[in-house]
Amino acid sequence: MPRPRRSNLGRRTNNAVYYHRRQAVGRDNARVQPPPNSDLHYLESFYNYLDSITYKRCDNCKRLKLTACAAANCSACAKNYKFTAANRMAPGIVPQELQDLSVTEQMLIARVHPVMTIYQVRANGRPGQYRYKGNIVNIEQDITEIATRLPKTPSHLNIIIMQRQGVSGHSNFRVRRNEVLNALRWLQVNNPYYRDIQIADEVLESLPIDGNISQDLHYIDEGGVSKEDIEDDDIVETAVPMQQQQRQQSVLEHAIQWPTGNSFPINEYRTEGYLSSMAFPHLFPDGMADYTDFRRITKLSYSEWTKFLIEYHDHRYARDPRFRFHALNTMQRHESIMRSGVFAKKNDFTGNMEQLAAEYNRNHNIVNKLLCWVSKIRG
Numbered sequence: 001m002p003r004p005r006r007s008n009l010g011r012r013t014n015n016a017v018y019y020h021r022r023q024a025v026g027r028d029n030a031r032v033q034p035p036p037n038s039d040l041h042y043l044e045s046f047y048n049y050l051d052s053i054t055y056k057r058c059d060n061c062k063r064l065k066l067t068a069c070a071a072a073n074c075s076a077c078a079k080n081y082k083f084t085a086a087n088r089m090a091p092g093i094v095p096q097e098l099q100d101l102s103v104t105e106q107m108l109i110a111r112v113h114p115v116m117t118i119y120q121v122r123a124n125g126r127p128g129q130y131r132y133k134g135n136i137v138n139i140e141q142d143i144t145e146i147a148t149r150l151p152k153t154p155s156h157l158n159i160i161i162m163q164r165q166g167v168s169g170h171s172n173f174r175v176r177r178n179e180v181l182n183a184l185r186w187l188q189v190n191n192p193y194y195r196d197i198q199i200a201d202e203v204l205e206s207l208p209i210d211g212n213i214s215q216d217l218h219y220i221d222e223g224g225v226s227k228e229d230i231e232d233d234d235i236v237e238t239a240v241p242m243q244q245q246q247r248q249q250s251v252l253e254h255a256i257q258w259p260t261g262n263s264f265p266i267n268e269y270r271t272e273g274y275l276s277s278m279a280f281p282h283l284f285p286d287g288m289a290d291y292t293d294f295r296r297i298t299k300l301s302y303s304e305w306t307k308f309l310i311e312y313h314d315h316r317y318a319r320d321p322r323f324r325f326h327a328l329n330t331m332q333r334h335e336s337i338m339r340s341g342v343f344a345k346k347n348d349f350t351g352n353m354e355q356l357a358a359e360y361n362r363n364h365n366i367v368n369k370l371l372c373w374v375s376k377i378r379g
Contacts, residue, residue, distance in 0.1 A: 049068060052068045053066055053067065053068045054066070054067075054068075056069070057313045058073050058074040058077055059073055060073055060074075060077035060081070060083075060084050061074065061076075061077050061083035061084055061089070061308070062090070062312060062313050063083070063308065063311040063312060063313060064311055064312075064313045065311065080298070081298075082298045082300065082304075083308050086297075087296055087297055087298050088288060088289065088293050088295060088296045088297075089288075089289050089296070089300075089308065090288055090289060091283070091284060091288055091289040091309070091312065092284070092285045092286035092288055093285075094282065094283075094285055094314075094316065095186055095190075095285060097179075097182040097183050097185070097186040098183050098186065098187075098281070098282045098285050099282075101179060101183065101282055102173070102174045102175065103173075103321075103322070104173045104174065104175055104213065105174075105175055105176065105179060105180055105183070106280075106281075106282050108151040108175070108180055108207075109150065109151055109180060109183050109184055109187065109281060109282075110278065110279055110280070110281060111150075111193070111194075111277070111278040111279075111281075112274055112278035112279040113279070114279050114322065114326050116132065116322065116325060116326065116329070117132065117133040118130060118131070118132055118321060118322065118325065119131040119132075119133065130321050130325075132325045132329070150184055150197045150198075150199060150200060150203075151180050151184060151199075151200070151203055151204065151207070173212050173213050173214045174210070174211070174212055175207050175208055175210075175211065175212075175213050176208075176209070176210045177204055177205075177207040177208065177209050177210075178209070180204065180207060181199065181204055183281075183282075184197070184199050185199070186285075187277075187281055187285070190285065190286055191277050191281065191285065191286060191287050192273075192277075192287050193273045193276075193277035193278060193287055194277060194281070271292060272290070272292045272293065272294055273287055273290055273292065273293075274292060276288070276289065276290030276291075276292075276293075277290070279326070280320070280322075280323055280326075283316055283317060283320060283323055289309070291305045302330065302331050302334050302335075303331055303335075306327045306328075306331055309327070310324070310327075343370070343371045
């Protein structure tokens with residue numbers, strides 16, 4: 001006689017059995033009861049929704065976003081074309097000539113050198129995250145020399161290697177002569193900010209065919225260190241934290257000789273193309289999508305521009321160790337300027353900024369009476 005079939009009403013679902021056996025431990029070791037069977041379908045629906053969230057690329061703005069929607073295009077592009085090619089916000093595809101360049105090679109072909117301090121810390125004896133210190137400043141090189149002197153010579157790169165005393169290891173400062181030449185030739189033809197340059201053959205001949213130029217850079221010893229602290233990855237030091245002032249001052253005076261460059265920082269608000277082609281040509285190969293593009297129809301805030309690039313589908317901006325700090329620090333400085341106000345204490349002078357600048361040229365002591373107030377900015 002066949003065995004009578006049991007009713008499904010008394011059976012537990014697989015999820016119910018799982019959550020019945022798995023009792024999570026909460027705070028103070030308190031036992032957390034599993035959800036009742038009547039709520040399991042809500043839990044299952046929640047996990048199904050999480051599984052449906054994936055990165056999707058918008059066909060218009062080329063950004064990657066986490067979404068559960070089936071549509072590829074984002075809703076923002078359907079309303080306006082702020083982040084599309086129609087608004088000159090379409091970064092060009094990085095050609096083969098500008099791919100896989102070392103940090104040193106990127107600096108050799110750059111027309112503007114952002115001065116910043118970058119460290120790479122270790123985590124459990126392995127290379128860890130990058131660490132940044134201080135603010136950045138963009139120093140423009142002499143345009144008349146740039147027109148005839150690219151690439152820069154390794155000794156003129158504003159790189160200083162900070163190493164501990166007794167350490168012979170150094171980062172990988174690889175330079176390949178043909179890679180630098182091919183990159184400059186491509187930029188000269190395809191980038192409007194590089195069309196007036198002339199490639200210096202004598203400088204190219206001084207570069208190694210494929211070698212390390214760390215011997216041509218400047219070193220500063222900072223004291224003893226164990227071999228475990230030596231990094232094998234790229235560590236870019238383009239500014240120096242001033243420790244042990246007297247011992248380092250003579251080294252710095254000899255090392256930092258800005259190569260016939262301008263002694264004044266670039267105006268970040270009025271210099272077109274200073275970021276796209278002059279500082280990071282390997283990220284903006286054709287000069288498009290620059291923040292200082294004055295031909296853009298719809299203007300963007302710096303935070304909108306930065307967020308767009310960080311979300312770009314090929315991850316080139318988010319992965320670049322120098323650009324992401326440059327963008328973050330520039331955004332913070334721009335925001336602090338917009339949220340700041342200048343006040344004068346015990347002073348009879350009244351006027352606008354132009355009148356204040358004229359008064360400063362006449363009386364430098366007026367700056368001692370100025371106070372700057374800044375509201376909260378994002379950290």
